[in-house]
Amino acid sequence: MSQAPSSQTLLQSLFAQKSWANRALFDCLATAAAEQPETVEKAVRMLNHIYVVDRIFRAHLLGEAHGYTAANTPETPELGELHFAVAETDLWFEGYAASLGAAALQEPIAFAFTDGDAGTMTREEILAHVLAHGSYHRGNVGQMLKDVSVVPPRDLLTKFLHEREPQRRRPAA
Helix, strand or coil, X not given: CCCCCCHHHHHHXXXXXXXXXXXXXXXXXXXXXXXXXXXXXXXXXXXXXXXXHHHHHXXXXXXXXXXXXXXXXXXXXXXXXXXXXXXXXXXXXXXXHHHCCHHHXXXXXXXXXXXXXXXXEEHHHHHHHHHHHHHHHHHHHHHHHHHCCCCCCCCCHHHHHHHHCHHHHCCCC
């Protein structure tokens, strides 16, 4: 029987899945843009919110100022520009999750939310929040696409794991 993954190993896998899911969703939106421009613009707005929150929490993890005053920007970026920025940030989170040991994951980080309220979370909690927040809003975008008869990509950990490691599809012994 294989050993259960550590928190760090699980986080690495989940951030790789986040990158994979984001690529698939941006590709789907690029295909749908010509026929569903209003829906794609709303979707880009939602994806920009995910991006901004990712960048805010990245700054908290690094102890840096993020410069955001809200959880989205006043302007909506162009789809391709946002896709590139999201991919860069996703790669950063993948590397960051891989760089942390168990002690660092439990380290508390004090920060201020964009509304000025104070917060404290461990590094592990921040990373879990970034993952859950992105997944939640990718689901919102998926529903937007379904509402206009566009089939969104399947954003599932099981699908990601089995695509990345097809040997997992063998029958259990």
